[in-house]
Amino acid sequence: MISPRSLRIRRRILCSASSLALLAASDAPVLAQNETTSPPPSTAAPQAPAATPAPQESATPTPQQTPAPEAPQQATGGNVLPETRVVAPAERRRPRTPPPRQVVTRQPAAPTPTQGQVVNQQNQKFDAARQTILAPAGATSYEVSHQAIEAQPQGNNATLDKVLLQFPGVTQDSAASGELHVRNEHANLQYRINGIMLPDGVGAFGQILDTGIVGSLALLTGALPAQYGLRTAGVLDIQTKTDAFNNTGSVSVYGGSHGTITPSFEYGGTVGQTQYFASGRFLQNNLGIENPTPSNEAIHDRTSQEKGFLYLSTVLDPTSRLTFMSGVSNASFQIPNTPGLTPNFNVNGITNFDSSTLNEHQNEFNQFNVLAYQKSAEDIDYQISYFNRYSQLHFFPDPLGDLIFNGVSSDVYRQSFVNGIQEDTAWRVGFAHTLRFGFSVSAERSLVNNISTVLPVDPATGNQVDPVTGNPFGPPFTVFDSSSKTGWLLGTYVQDEWRITNQLTLNAGLRFDQMYQYVDANQFSPRISLTWKPYDGTTFHAGYARNFTPPQQVIAAPANLALVTPPTAPANTQTPEVPLNSPVLPERSHVFDVGVVQKIYPVPGLEVGIDGYYKIARNLLDDGQFGAAYVLTGFNYDRGENIGLEVKSTYTNGNFRAWANVAWAKQVATNVVSNQFLFAQDELNYIANHYIYTDHAQVLTASAGASYLWNGTRLSASMIYGSGLRSGFANTDHLPSYTQVNVGVSHDFNIVAPNKPTTVRFDVVNLFDKIYEIRDGTGIGVFAPQFGPRRGFFVGVSQKL
Numbered sequence: 001m002i003s004p005r006s007l008r009i010r011r012r013i014l015c016s017a018s019s020l021a022l023l024a025a026s027d028a029p030v031l032a033q034n035e036t037t038s039p040p041p042s043t044a045a046p047q048a049p050a051a052t053p054a055p056q057e058s059a060t061p062t063p064q065q066t067p068a069p070e071a072p073q074q075a076t077g078g079n080v081l082p083e084t085r086v087v088a089p090a091e092r093r094r095p096r097t098p099p100p101r102q103v104v105t106r107q108p109a110a111p112t113p114t115q116g117q118v119v120n121q122q123n124q125k126f127d128a129a130r131q132t133i134l135a136p137a138g139a140t141s142y143e144v145s146h147q148a149i150e151a152q153p154q155g156n157n158a159t160l161d162k163v164l165l166q167f168p169g170v171t172q173d174s175a176a177s178g179e180l181h182v183r184n185e186h187a188n189l190q191y192r193i194n195g196i197m198l199p200d201g202v203g204a205f206g207q208i209l210d211t212g213i214v215g216s217l218a219l220l221t222g223a224l225p226a227q228y229g230l231r232t233a234g235v236l237d238i239q240t241k242t243d244a245f246n247n248t249g250s251v252s253v254y255g256g257s258h259g260t261i262t263p264s265f266e267y268g269g270t271v272g273q274t275q276y277f278a279s280g281r282f283l284q285n286n287l288g289i290e291n292p293t294p295s296n297e298a299i300h301d302r303t304s305q306e307k308g309f310l311y312l313s314t315v316l317d318p319t320s321r322l323t324f325m326s327g328v329s330n331a332s333f334q335i336p337n338t339p340g341l342t343p344n345f346n347v348n349g350i351t352n353f354d355s356s357t358l359n360e361h362q363n364e365f366n367q368f369n370v371l372a373y374q375k376s377a378e379d380i381d382y383q384i385s386y387f388n389r390y391s392q393l394h395f396f397p398d399p400l401g402d403l404i405f406n407g408v409s410s411d412v413y414r415q416s417f418v419n420g421i422q423e424d425t426a427w428r429v430g431f432a433h434t435l436r437f438g439f440s441v442s443a444e445r446s447l448v449n450n451i452s453t454v455l456p457v458d459p460a461t462g463n464q465v466d467p468v469t470g471n472p473f474g475p476p477f478t479v480f481d482s483s484s485k486t487g488w489l490l491g492t493y494v495q496d497e498w499r500i501t502n503q504l505t506l507n508a509g510l511r512f513d514q515m516y517q518y519v520d521a522n523q524f525s526p527r528i529s530l531t532w533k534p535y536d537g538t539t540f541h542a543g544y545a546r547n548f549t550p551p552q553q554v555i556a557a558p559a560n561l562a563l564v565t566p567p568t569a570p571a572n573t574q575t576p577e578v579p580l581n582s583p584v585l586p587e588r589s590h591v592f593d594v595g596v597v598q599k600i601y602p603v604p605g606l607e608v609g610i611d612g613y614y615k616i617a618r619n620l621l622d623d624g625q626f627g628a629a630y631v632l633t634g635f636n637y638d639r640g641e642n643i644g645l646e647v648k649s650t651y652t653n654g655n656f657r658a659w660a661n662v663a664w665a666k667q668v669a670t671n672v673v674s675n676q677f678l679f680a681q682d683e684l685n686y687i688a689n690h691y692i693y694t695d696h697a698q699v700l701t702a703s704a705g706a707s708y709l710w711n712g713t714r715l716s717a718s719m720i721y722g723s724g725l726r727s728g729f730a731n732t733d734h735l736p737s738y739t740q741v742n743v744g745v746s747h748d749f750n751i752v753a754p755n756k757p758t759t760v761r762f763d764v765v766n767l768f769d770k771i772y773e774i775r776d777g778t779g780i781g782v783f784a785p786q787f788g789p790r791r792g793f794f795v796g797v798s799q800k801l
Contacts, residue, residue: 115270115272116245116246116247116269116270119245119270119272119273119274119275119315120242120245120246120270120275122315122318122321123242123245123275123313123315123321124242125376126315126321126374126376127239127242129374129376129381130194130195130374130381130383132381132426132434133195133381133382133383133424133425133426133436134195134227134237134424135426135434135436135497136218136220136224136225136228136235136237137225137497137505137507137529137531138222138223138225138507138529138530138531138541138543139220139221139222139223139224139225139228139235139529139541139543140220140221140222140541140593140595140611140646141218141219141220142167142168142218142219142648143216143217143218143219144163144166144216144217145215145216145217146214146215146216146217146241148657149163149211149214149217151657151707151709151714151716152166152705152707152716152718152744153716153717153718153742153743153744153763153764153765154254154742154744154763154765154794155744155746155761155796156210156211156212156214157211157252157254157262157264157763157794157796158211159207159211160207160209160210160211161179161180161207163211163217164180164219164236165180165703165720166659166661166703166705166718166720167219167661167703168611168646168647168648168661168662168663168703169182169183169221169644169646169661169663169665169701170182170219170701170703171184171696171698171701171722171725172720172722172774172788173696173725173774173775174289174290174774174775174786175289175290175786176289176290176625176630176783176784176786177624177625177695177696177775177781177782177786178632178696179207181696181698182219182221182233182234183221183233183234183613183642183644183663183665184642184644184665184666184667184694184696184697184698185233185234185642185667185696186621186622186623186694186695186696187231187233187552187621187623188231188232188233188234188549188587188621189231189233189234189235189236190228190230190231190232190234190235190236191209191236191238192235192236192237192238193209193238193240193325193370194238194239194240194323194325194372195237195383195424196325196370196372196383196385196387196422197230197387197422197440198368198387198389199368199387199389199418199420199442199444200231200416200418200552200553201366201389201391201416207329208307208327208328208329208366208368209238209307209309209327210264210279210281210307210309212264212266212279212281212309213238213240213241213277213279213309213311213327214238214239214240214241215238215239215240215241215242215243215244216238216239217236217237217238217239218236218237218239219234219235219236219237220234220235220237221233221234221235221593221611221613222541222543222545222591222593222595222611222613223527223528223529223543223544223545223591223592223593224527224545224547225436225495225507225509225527225529226436226493226494226495226509226510226511226525226527227424227436227438227493227495227509227511229440229491229493229511229513229525229548230489230491230513230548230549230550231549232545232547232549232589232591240277240311240325241268241277244266244268244277245268245269245270245275245276245277246268246269246270247268247269247270248267248268248269248800248801249265249266249267249268249800249801250265250266250267250798250799250800250801251263251264251265251798251799251801252264252265252759252796252797252798252799253796253797254761254794254795254796254797255794255795255796256763256792256793256794256795257765257791257792257793257794258285258286258287258297258789258792259284259285259286259302260283260284260285260286260287260792260794261283261284261285262281262282262283262284262285263281263282264279264280264281264282265279265280266278266279266280267279267801268311273314273315273316274312274313274314274315275311275312275313275314276310276311276312276313277309277310277311278308278309278310278311279308279309280306280307280308280309281305281306281307281308282304282305282306283303283304283305283306283307284302284303284304284305285302285303286298286301286302286303287301287303287789288301288302288303288333288334288336289301289303289333289335289336289630289786290336290774290775290786290787290788290789291336291786291787291789291790292336292337292338292777292784292785292786292787293338293339293785293787294771294773294787295790296790296791298336299336299337299338299339299356300334300335300336300337300356300358300359301334301335301336302334303331303332303333303334304331304332305329305330305331305332306328306329306330306331307327307328307329307330308327308328308329309325309326309327309328310324310325310326310327311323311324311325312324312325319375319376319377320373320374320375320376321373321374322371322372322373322374323370323371323372323373323374324369324370324371324372325368325369325370325372326367326368326369326370327366327367327368328366328367329364329365329366329367330364330365331363331364331365332361332362332363332364333361333362333363333364333630334360334361335358335360335361335362335630337355337356337357337358338355338356338784338785339354339355339356340355340356341355341405343404343405344404344405344406344407345403345404345405345406345407345455345464345573346464346465346471346472347400347403347404347455347472347476348472348475348476349471349472350400350404351404353400353401353404353405355401355405357401358398358401358402358405359398359401360395360396360397360398360401360402360628361395361396362393362394362395362396362630363392363393363394363396364391364392364393364394365390365391365392366389366390366391366392367389367390367391368387368388368389368390369387369388369389370385370386370387371385371386371387372384372385372386373385379427379428379429380425380426380427380428381425381426382423382424382425382426383423383424384421384422384423385421385422385423386419386420386421387418387419387420387421387422387442388417388418388419388420389416389417389418390416390417390418391414391415391416391417392413392414392415392416393412393413393414393415393631394412394413394414395410395411395412395413395629395630395631396411397409397410397411397628397629399453402628403453403455403476406627406628407454407455407464407573407574408452408453408454408455408573408574408627408628409452409453409628410450410451410452410453410627410628410629411450411451411452412448412449412450412451412629412631413447413448413449413450414446414447414448414449414554414631415446415447415448416444416445416446416447416553416554417444417445417446418442418443418444418445419442419443420440420441420442420443420489421439421440421441421442422438422439422440423438423439423440424436424438425437425438431499432498432499432500433496433497433498433499434496434497434499435494435495435496435497436493436494436495436496436497436509437492437493437494437495438492438493439490439491439492439493440489440490440491440492441488441489441490441491442488442489443486443487443488444485444486444487444488444489444517444553445484445485445486446484446485446487446553446554446557447482447483447484448482448483448484448554448557449480449481449482450479450480450481450482450559451478451479451480451481452478452479452480452481452564452574453476453477453478453479454476454477454478454479454564454572454573454574455472455474455476455572455573456472456473456474456475456477456570456571456572457473457571457572457573457575458473458571459566459570459571462571464573474570477570477572479563479564479569479574480563481559481560481563483557483558483560485517485518485553485557487515487516487517487518487553488514488515488516488517489513489514489515489516489517489550490513490514490515491511491512491513491514492511492512493509493510493511493512494509494510495507495508495509495510495527496508496509503532503533503534504530504531504532504533505530505531505532506528506529506530507527507528507529507530507531507543508526508527508528508529509526509527509528510524510525510526510527511524511525511526511527511548512524512525513525513548513550515550515586517550517551517553517556518553518556518557518558518583518584519556519583519584519585519586521548521550521585521586522548523546523548523586523588524546525545525546525547525548526544526546527543527544527545527546528543528544529541529542529543529544530542530543536599537598537599537601538596538597538598538599539596539597539598540594540595540596541593541594541595541596542593542594542595543592543593543594544590544591544592544593545590545591545593546588546589546590546591547587547588547589547590547591548586548587548588549586549587549588549589549621550586551584551585551586551587551621551634552634555584555623555632555633555634556583556584556634558581558583559581559675559677561576561579561581561677564576565579576677576678577677577680577681578676578677578679578680578681578684579677580676580677581675581676581677582673582674582675582676583674584621584634584635584636584674584675585619585636585673585674586619586621587617587618587619587620587621587636588617588618588619589615589616589617589618589620590615590616590617591613591614591615592613592614592615593611593612593613593614594611594612594613595609595610595611595612595646596609596610596611597609603651604653605651605652605653606649606650606651607649607650607651608647608648608649609646609647609648609649610645610646610647610648611645611646611648612644612645612646613642613643613644613645614641614642614643615640615641615642615643616640616641617637617639617640617641617642617669618638618639618640619636619637619638619673619674620636620637620638620639620640620669620694621634621636622634622635622636622637622669622694622695622696622780622781623635623781624678624695624780624781624782625781625782625783625784626678626781626783627783628783632781633675633678633781634674634675635672635674635675635676635678636672636673636674636675637669637670637671637672637673637687637694638669638670638671638672638673639669639670639671640667640668640669640670640694641666641667641668641669641691642665642666642667643665643666643667644663644664644665644666645663645664645665646661646662646663647661647662647663648660648661649661655708655709655710656706656707656708656709657706657707657708658704658705658706658707659703659704659705659706660702660703660704661702661703661704662700662701662702663700663701663702664699664700665697665698665699665701666693666697666699667693667694667696667697668691668692668693668694668697669691669692669694670687670688670689670690670691670692671687671688672684672687672688678781679780683729683730683780686729686730687730690730692730692731692732693726693731693732693734694726694731694780695725695726695731695779695780695781695782696725696726697725697726697731698722698723698724698725698734699723699734700721700722700723700737701721701722701723702719702720702721702722703718703719703720703721704718704719705717705718705719712747712748713745713746713747714744714745714746714747715744715745716743716744716745716746717741717742717743717744718741718742718743719739719740719741719742720739720740721737721738721739722737722738723737724736724737724738725774725775725779726779726780727775727776727778727779727782728778728779729778730780731779731780733778735772735773735774735775735776736772736773738770738772738788739770740765740766740770740772740788740789741766741767741768741770742763742764742765742766742767743763743764743767744761744762744763744764745761745762745763746759746760746761746762747759747760747761752799752800755800756799756800756801757800758797758798758799758800759796759797759798759799759800760795760796760797761795761796761797761798762793762794762795762796763793763794763795763796764791764792764793764794765789765791765792765794766788766789766790766791766792767791768791769790769791770788771787771788771790772787772788773785773786773787773788774786774787774788
């Protein structure tokens with residue numbers, strides 16, 4: 001029998017054992033949980049509450065623990081389970097990974113631009129804006145840089161007209177007849193410097209502009225946009241050098257055959273906000289005008305010429321600049337002689353004279369100044385300019401010799417002073433339209449004096465000598481003819497360049513011109529052109545232009561025929577056969593032009609183009625030399641037609657450049673309607689009933705050349721070809737064809753410094769010594785023959801400063 005005390009002891013032991021069993025059961029999941037890998041804290045799910053003893057401190061810190069809810073009492077008789085709390089498992093943090101080490105490469109600080117570089121960048125922006133103002137949309141353009149000019153034979157020692165002979169459709173002529181022709185037009189060529197039109201001078205063969213000032217040279221032809229007026233056969237657009245403002249320059253001397261010597265210099269730099277460039281050249285040789293004989297050296301053909309140019313450009317602020325340009329040319333020419341001429345007249349009993357000793361000469365002086373203000377403000381760019389030009393020409397005859405050979409000795413003086421204003425604006429109206437508009441106004445004061453000594457003749461027979469006595473009908477007498485005029489030219493235009501698509505652009509405009517000179521006239525001139533670029537490297541253009549071309553005022557000055565025509569004057573050697581002197585009229589024309597330029601991608605660097613044109617003219621302007629004096633006199637044909645086709649090509653591959661151009665052209669006209677006294681009656685009658693070739697018309701014209709730079713040595717060659725200008729009665733014949741080839745070689749030596757080369761060049765003009773006539777002394781307005789230059793050797797040295 002068990003006592004009550006023993007029962008109590010057994011009951012306590014059982015309770016203690018039950019408690020230990022429950023405690024062991026409650027610890028099992030916790031231990032199992034601690035033996036597994038704990039998930040990252042961000043994804044750990046909350047655990048179900050379980051009875052656990054109070055947590056013990058861990059060696060690693062644990063997240064803050066949330067108190068567990070109280071455990072419900074179990075229905076197990078009178079036993080109450082102890083309170084338990086859920087302890088989150090200890091979190092093991094991943095070891096910290098150090099951030100990747102960033103290696104910073106320090107770029108060297110860009111050098112601070114110099115004041116000159118800043119000013120140069122500003123001027124380049126203004127140059128680009130100026131090109132926008134005067135963009136030749138729809139016109140045919142052919143351009144060369146001054147580097148390309150330097151790469152040709154003679155480089156910038158060649159005169160400007162000789163450089164232009166390498167352009168498509170440019171024909172060579174004698175200096176007395178205008179030096180060159182663009183698309184078979186006589187004169188009608190407009191000169192612009194930095195977009196500003198220079199007024200016409202009065203010189204016959206003195207060139208005011210020197211090749212050395214050229215930064216780029218572009219010839220614009222075809223259907224010109226409305227901003228180009230007055231002279232429209234071609235626009236010679238000269239951009240002055242832009243790479244000459246780094247306080248450097250050069251001096252050079254060049255010379256050789258025909259007694260040629262031509263020293264020159266140029267220098268440019270930057271001072272503050274102002275860029276400057278100056279150049280000068282002196283030329284002296286024994287071939288000032290073309291030789292009238294085929295001999296190697298001309299007789300009495302010395303010339304002396306001085307030219308100077310100054311360019312200043314000041315940036316006033318980031319949106320505006322002021323530009324000043326000035327040029328001067330002073331030249332004297334001996335008039336070359338032809339030996340062996342037969343005297344034609346008796347002057348006070350003198351009938352013999354050696355024609356090789358004639359002493360005629362001519363002086364020419366030209367000067368121009370331009371002041372231009374340019375502004376760019378948001379979508380508007382404009383330029384307003386003031387310009388003036390003074391020109392003077394004086395021909396001195398041989399008083400006795402001219403009377404003996406020509407029956408007249410004329411002292412001719414011409415003077416012109418022009419002042420004017422030109423304004424051009426480009427306004428970008430949105431993405432698709434650029435509106436351009438502007439105006440020009442100029443006033444010219446001209447003076448033409450002609451002091452002529454003439455010989456009396458028999459009014460019935462025209463003989464100067466009495467056939468019975470053998471004596472002259474009278475002594476020489478003098479006639480003074482003078483004409484002065486203040487004339488005005490006014491022009492205004494508006495045009496819209498409409499970018500229809502990225503490939504198609506329409507340029508339409510309207511121009512109005514008014515002239516108040518020896519004749520008053522005006523005209524509205526619509527212009528329209530279309531430019532299409534269907535593919536990269538392909539450009540089509542087609543256009544129409546209505547043109548109005550006033551004659552040069554000094555060339556249109558009327559002659560007073562009453563001074564030499566009976567009954568107001570005795571019959572004399574200057575009495576015209578046709579006593580009719582209608583005034584010279586402005587030319588009115590329609591021009592159609594179409595062409596394409598294509599880059600040939602299978603041959604990188606090759607570009608070819610073809611262009612066709614057709615012109616219909618009323619009162620077609622022409623002029624010529626109608627006497628011994630080397631001056632031109634203008635007249636009009638009632639109607640004229642001009643048609644032509646030009647093919648051009650250029651190829652550039654590294655240091656090699658080549659070009660080739662060929663042009664076919666035909667210009668015919670009929671019926672002289674002004675200054676009829678210049679013609680004989682039979683010639684005038686023939687022209688009135690026939691379309692004749694103009695004297696400067698040449699059917700085929702070609703040019704080609706190449707240059708190659710090899711180890712500092714540049715080799716170059718160029719060629720011109722002409723099928724011959726017109727000659728004979730009423731221009732019914734033409735001269736033989738000719739080809740002239742020029743070659744050159746130059747090399748840079750680093751004698752002074754590596755960046756200051758010394759350039760030595762050697763050139764040969766007319767390599768094969770081809771003897772050819774440019775004029776033979778016959779044809780309308782052609783007084784004397786002129787031959788092309790014979791072979792000449794030239795050497796030059798230029799030092800970079």
